[in-house]
Amino acid sequence: MENNMKILLFAVTTFVLSISCQTFAFEKVIFTVDLFRHGDRMPVADIPLAPYDWPYSLGVLTPKGKKQLEEQGIELRKEYIEEMKFLPEHYDKSAFYIRATESNRTIESARHLLIGLYPFENADIQVDVVSKNNDPILVFRPSGESFRTLQSKQWIEKVGVEEKKPKFWSELSGLAINSFESLNKLSDNLFVRKLYQINLPRGFNEQSADEIISLAGWGRAEMFKIPTENIPMGRLFLDELLIYMEQAINKSNPLKSVIFLAHESTIMSVMASLGTALDTIPPYASRLHFSLIESNNDNKHYFVKVKLNNELVKFDESKLKLPSERK
Helix, strand or coil: CHHHHHHHHHHHHHHHHHHHHHHHHCEEEEEEEEEEECCCECCCCCCCCCCCCCCCCCCCECHHHHHHHHHHHHHHHHHHHHHCCCCCCCCCCCCEEEEEECCHHHHHHHHHHHHHHCCCCHHHCCCEEECHHHCCCCCCCCCCHHHHHHHHHHHHHHHCCCCHHHHHHHHHHCCCCCCHHHHHHHHHHHHHHHHCCCCCCCCCCHHHHHHHHHHHHHHHHHHCCCHHHHHHHHHHHHHHHHHHHHHHHHCCCCCCEEEEEECHHHHHHHHHHCCCCCCCCCCCCCEEEEEEEEECCCCCEEEEEEEECCEECCCCHHHHCCHHHCC
16 A cells, blocks of 8 residues: 555656646747946045055956956856857857947956856957947936936935035045035945955044945935936836847847846846836846746747846836737
């Protein structure tokens, strides 16, 4: 009796596993888009009253940043080429496209990602660069008076009318700190100093540096929760993504994978346009991944899966509706 039960249990388990395998076998990735933030960099601005002799130019990618993107490229090669057999082992320009913003740190990030992805052919792969004045899908731009008015309101609500601390920080740094935009320069410099264990400027301590970094981070995140500000660029990016995906569905374009190298503001704007605004700034070398999946379980249909740094993103599906799936 016991042996019969074991045989029955084995048969049921095998049947369930078989059904599960069949279910997964009917779903396949047919197109991907990856949006990366550049790697670790030097601060974008120095502190006038406390300049530091940085080992590299302001704003440029560091050796650590280069390594971060090479590691991302290695992971992409493992995922797309070795495991999924999605991209060809050797570079094929008809299947793969890479683009960066007009910035040294994003272009360098793209080049080092390619070292990991196509280690023997990376030098021959062109990184497309669009002028920042003509790049509506990757370069974030404030949208005029409505943005400035709301940012000023948030600054007053968070900091206060008297602005005692910002005035004190201005005196110590030599920066005119009267908005989140100006605070970001000081915050970014202090953040990099702490990251590399560099002494803080005279008058600043760990507590005040952490307060400035936290306040600037809050202001940066809130900026992308202002609808009139965050939707234009992020929405245009999603529209471009949908065009690529529709071409993949219609088989009108052999392209299989698109990679963008941009900035934290790009990722934050796109996430906001998905209805999932971030509360914190995404780290260096962050990856926002989109995969178009074909499902044949009942009848053929397509859906999009989104991940941020390998974590599944729950988003408003109405914000990313494929034309072929609209009814």
